[in-house]
Amino acid sequence: MCGRLSQYRGIHDFVAVLSIPDALINHVGDAPLARYNAAPTTPLAVFHQQEQQLFAQNLRWGWRPHWAKDRAAPINARVEKVAHGAFFRAIWRHRLIVPIDNWFEWVDTPDNGRQPWLIRRADRSAVFCAAIGQFPTAETPERDDDGFVIITADSVGGMLDIHDRRPVVLSAELAREWLDPGTAAERAEQMLLFEGEGSEVFEWYKVDKAVGNARNQGPCLIAETP
Known part of the structure; x- marks a missing residue:
């Protein structure tokens, strides 16, 4: 996963798909998020749950433990290591969902260039990425x-031709279970390893190279190009 994504619909649109019945504690506002080309370190809307309350708030994309100031903050964590490695130990039980519309990957071309691709759910529904982090609580x-x-x-299936890594995407049902503080850590790891959405759920197509500049924004960046 190269580290660029879109989060443009409104937070309530994501909540409607997630179908958590309790009241939302909303710290991101009601307007469309309008982030068509979000890069690392950008504050993004995330969901986390405390007891029975669902919180939506903006949180910076990237984290490192306090003892790792000698390196850049990673934006991704490999599922093979995240549950047991020392680097993410402090936040492993602090589960989040990052609701997105799509993400981007880049493929090398024969002319030594790089072609961006957009990946989204084929049904155009919300994409719920499993995440962990450090965030405010009571x-x-x-x-x-x-x-x-x-x-x-x-990555598996045809998506492997676009990139060898991809986010662990959970169905709405599994996303609710992932967020639930009552879900055991062992069960959470099982979901990550074995129950993420398969490549058949997604579609992907080429987009304009303008997405390579994170300052560029707007719906034109998610349109298919020949």
Whole structure:
């Protein structure tokens, strides 16, 4: 996963697909998010759950533990290591969902260029990416080093031709279970390893190279090109 995604519909559109009945604590507003070309370090809308309340808030894409200041903050975590490695130990149980519309990958071309591709659900529905992070709670105030990482797995099927890694995407039902604080850590790991959405759920197509510049925004970036 190269690290670029879109999050342009409104937060309530994502909540409607997620179908969590309890009241939403909304810290991101009601307007469309309008992030067509979000890059690492960008604050993105995420969901997390505390007891029975669902929270939506903006959180920086990227996180590192306090003892790893000598390296850049990762934006992704490999599913093979995230549950047991030391790097993410402090946030492994702090589960999030990053609701997105699509993500982008780049493929090398014969002329030494790079062609961007857009990947989205074939049914155009919300994409719920499994993530973990450090975020404010009732017991913990907001901190300067708050942030999140998206969990990635090996690509399979036709998607492998676009990139060898992809986010772990959960169905709405599994996303609710992932967010539930009552879900055991062992069960959460099982979902990541074995129950993410398969490549047959997605479609992908070429988009304009303008998406390579993170300053570019707008619906034109998600339109298919020949």
